[in-house]
Amino acid sequence: IVHLAGAYQVFAQPIFARLESYVACRWPDAKIINATYYVRVPGRPSSSVPVAPLKLVLRTVIIMFTTLVAMLLPFFNAVLGLIGALGFWPLSVYFPVSMHIARLKIRRGEGRWCWLQAMSFVCLVISLAASIGSVQDIVHNLKTATPFKTVD
Incomplete structure (x- = not known):
């Protein structure tokens, strides 16, 4: 927190x-x-x-x-997890990798380009899995949610 x-x-x-x-x-x-x-x-x-x-x-x-x-929102952590999962790949991986490739003028198909794209793809899959997990957690919590109730 x-x-x-x-x-x-x-x-x-x-x-x-x-x-x-x-x-x-x-x-x-x-x-x-x-x-x-x-x-x-x-x-x-x-x-x-x-x-x-x-x-x-x-x-x-x-x-x-x-x-x-x-x-x-008793499932506030799940909402934060969804926001984090949605923002992780584009802000922490895709844009920095794209800027690095453009700045160093790495040509498409080079070894470094392939490794950077593979890393970006793996991080995208992780972000998608985290997003799916967060949505599942939100749906589960909506079924049993009680406002202002703390977890024991």
Whole structure:
């Protein structure tokens, strides 16, 4: 679970930015929305931290909402597994291998090209198997799901 915190921060930034710009454009004259206040840090009189009420409140509400959704989905790990399985091959294998082949100008049919394509194909098969397993897990959990129930 700990490793997901960093991923959540990275993937949530565009959502935060979009909602914050929407709210700021919707109410451009609202001082509380567009203001930034500076809070002094105890023990360091010369330093202060900028605090934007809009960011503080909006980001907190978004995190609370996503936490609620995660709690409502008792099969949240299966959904994360499906997302990971779908994203693994194209992002971690196919695009890097394709860029490597293009950058080094490896010609089609060469030994290195064949090995890279074979590795990419094996990873694709693994991703497909993981996707099928995740879908099966989601279907199984949907039959026995109870919101807000923890596994004993």
